Amino acid sequence: MLCPHLPEGFDATDPDLLQSRVPFPEFATLRQTAPVWWCPQPRGITGFDDEGYWAVTRHADVKYVSTHPELFSSTENTAVIRFNEHISRDQIDAQKLIMLNMDPPEHTRVRQIVQRGFTPRAIRTLEATLRERARAIVAEAKRSAAADGSFDFVTRVAVELPLQAIAELIGVPQEDRSRIFDWSNKMIAYDDPEYAITEEIGTEAAMELIGYSMNMAADRKKCPAQDIVTQLVAAEGQGNLSSDEFGFFVLLLAVAGNETTRNAISHGMHAFLTHPDQWELFKRERPATAAEEIVRWATPVVSFQRTATQDTELGGQKIKRGDRIGLFYSSANNDPEVFGNPEVFDISRDPNPHLGFGGGGPHFCLGKSLAIHEIELIFNALADELPDLTLAGEPRRLRAAWLNGIKELQVRIPTT
Numbered sequence: 001m002l003c004p005h006l007p008e009g010f011d012a013t014d015p016d017l018l019q020s021r022v023p024f025p026e027f028a029t030l031r032q033t034a035p036v037w038w039c040p041q042p043r044g045i046t047g048f049d050d051e052g053y054w055a056v057t058r059h060a061d062v063k064y065v066s067t068h069p070e071l072f073s074s075t076e077n078t079a080v081i082r083f084n085e086h087i088s089r090d091q092i093d094a095q096k097l098i099m100l101n102m103d104p105p106e107h108t109r110v111r112q113i114v115q116r117g118f119t120p121r122a123i124r125t126l127e128a129t130l131r132e133r134a135r136a137i138v139a140e141a142k143r144s145a146a147a148d149g150s151f152d153f154v155t156r157v158a159v160e161l162p163l164q165a166i167a168e169l170i171g172v173p174q175e176d177r178s179r180i181f182d183w184s185n186k187m188i189a190y191d192d193p194e195y196a197i198t199e200e201i202g203t204e205a206a207m208e209l210i211g212y213s214m215n216m217a218a219d220r221k222k223c224p225a226q227d228i229v230t231q232l233v234a235a236e237g238q239g240n241l242s243s244d245e246f247g248f249f250v251l252l253l254a255v256a257g258n259e260t261t262r263n264a265i266s267h268g269m270h271a272f273l274t275h276p277d278q279w280e281l282f283k284r285e286r287p288a289t290a291a292e293e294i295v296r297w298a299t300p301v302v303s304f305q306r307t308a309t310q311d312t313e314l315g316g317q318k319i320k321r322g323d324r325i326g327l328f329y330s331s332a333n334n335d336p337e338v339f340g341n342p343e344v345f346d347i348s349r350d351p352n353p354h355l356g357f358g359g360g361g362p363h364f365c366l367g368k369s370l371a372i373h374e375i376e377l378i379f380n381a382l383a384d385e386l387p388d389l390t391l392a393g394e395p396r397r398l399r400a401a402w403l404n405g406i407k408e409l410q411v412r413i414p415t416t
Contacts, residue, residue: 005029011039012055012328013046013082013303019399022302024343027331030057036315039326046401047083047092053305053324054317057331059338059355061315065306065327066359072306072325074363075103081305081326082401091203097248100256100363107362113241114249117169117228118366123373126168133164134377138385145413150392153409154266161378162261165370166253170216171227183209184254209254210247217246253367259403260300261371264356265378266395266406267298271345272379273391273411278347283383290347291375296354297345299330302404329355330404388414 012023030037040052056062065072078092078101095101099110116122141156159181167177186205217233221243224230232241232249241249271294272279282290308323319325333354334342357365365371382389392412398405 005033011041013039013326013401015082015399015401018302018401018404019397021397022299022330022404024330024334027057027328027334030055031331031335035061036317036319038317045085046081047085047087048077048324049089050322050324053081053326054314054319055326055328056314057328057335058315059332059335059353062327062329062332062355063359065314065325066355066363067361069103069107069362071309071312073103073309074101074107074306076307076309076322077305077324079304079306079363080402081303081324097244098252099249100252104362109239110241110245110249111362111366113232113239115366116231118370120369122169122228123370126165126370127373129168130161130165130374131377131381133168134161134374134381135385137161137164137378138381142386142413147415149413149415150410151412153269153411154262154406155408157378157382158262158265158269158406158409161265161374162258162371165261165374166257169370170213170229170250170253171225172216176212179212180209180254181258184258187251187255206251209251210244213247213250214243216250217241217243256365257367257371259405261374263300263403263405264295264298264371264375266409267300267404268294268375268379269382269389269411270391270395270406270409271297273389275345278345282347282379283387286380286383287348289350289352290379291372292352292354293345293347293349294375294379295356295371296333296339296349296352298404299333299354299356300404301356301402302330303328303402327359329359332359386413 006026006029010026011017012026017023035056035058037055038052039055043049043051056065075096078095080095083092099107099114102110137157137160141151144156145151163177163181167180172180183205187202216229220229221234224234229246233243233246234240272282281287303326305327306325308319308321308325310321312319314325333339333356336342338353357368390412393410395406396408398407
């Protein structure tokens with residue numbers, strides 16, 4: 001294996017690094033010189049009792065691992081590539097109840113039930129409500145802007161529609177939706193000292209969300225209704241989720257659906273405001289390809305992981321059973337072997353085989369169509385209601401080990 005020219009101690013899961021930037025130059029070096037590269041780590045620093053992982057950076061290799069679950073497990077060490085060093089193994093193993101961390105055949109069973117909530121018909125039933133919500137969110141951001149026209153795009157716009165979509169999908173009452181938002185924030189913010197969220201607080205928030213969801217499932221089992229929850233937990237003769245499984249499904253939605261779409265919208269707005277030609281193109285033509293390019297550009301999940309189930313080979317490297325493999329979607333989505341001029345934000349890009357929704361295989365994002373729909377709705381509302389939006393400050397990034405997160409993005413609307 002060629003030795004890549006990387007900074008000493010480089011680790012693309014280092015939350016201090018990801019708070020400052022996504023390491024695109026280092027990813028380019030790895031793709032060219034060592035596309036499957038052993039990244040050493042001090043034992044236990046990520047919550048795992050090992051000394052590192054294999055970093056996989058090429059599009060083709062990320063896709064291969066994603067589509068071969070018999071060789072690369074999501075269950076053995078979960079799909080999360082880095083936890084806090086103080087987490088216990090029991091806490092890690094408890095997360096295997098989340099669909100993201102399952103392997104076939106159990107994953108197949110749960111996914112077949114859950115996908116009832118994401119049929120084209122189910123998404124269409126949300127369309128009118130979400131379009132109205134998108135316009136109301138933008139109008140409220142405009143109305144409540146400061147005297148100089150400035151506001152934080154993340155908290156005023158980006159967080160709202162994904163939360164509303166998930167809450168609408170599973171029937172969370174309007175008065176409870178802020179609780180879902182608060183719980184989801186606490187679950188992913190434990191690496192960022194600004195929020196003063198400990199691992200324990202994050203775990204407590206997860207348990208509160210699971211408990212809330214389990215109660216909702218129990219209510220529907222006693223009194224079925226014409227809604228998605230009933231279809232998932234009380235569908236006679238079709239198989240259904242237990243109350244526990246439904247609770248963990250909502251937990252997954254709160255992170256995989258809410259946080260990721262929020263960050264795609266935040267990065268998308270920043271991309272438009274730093275590429276004004278693309279904003280003008282979007283306002284004028286509203287190309288159907290825009291949302292996919294926003295997801296590629298943002299790649300909200302920098303990486304997930306798999307664990308080798310047997311000795312195998314990948315990218316010319318011998319992988320041992322039990323080795324962890326990091327799938328770096330941010331690198332794969334900028335692979336010049338697949339994307340012409342990947343460093344260019346181009347909302348007309350077509351085709352666009354990005355891996356922002358996973359690399360295919362059993363864990364391809366079930367909520368892709370809903371996420372794309374949300375992105376289209378919110379940017380159409382922004383283009384209609386706030387076409388002259390400008391950037392008022394640089395984005396402040398979230399300190400996280402596997403999320404490409406923006407926690408603040410100041411923007412401004414004209415006041416005269």
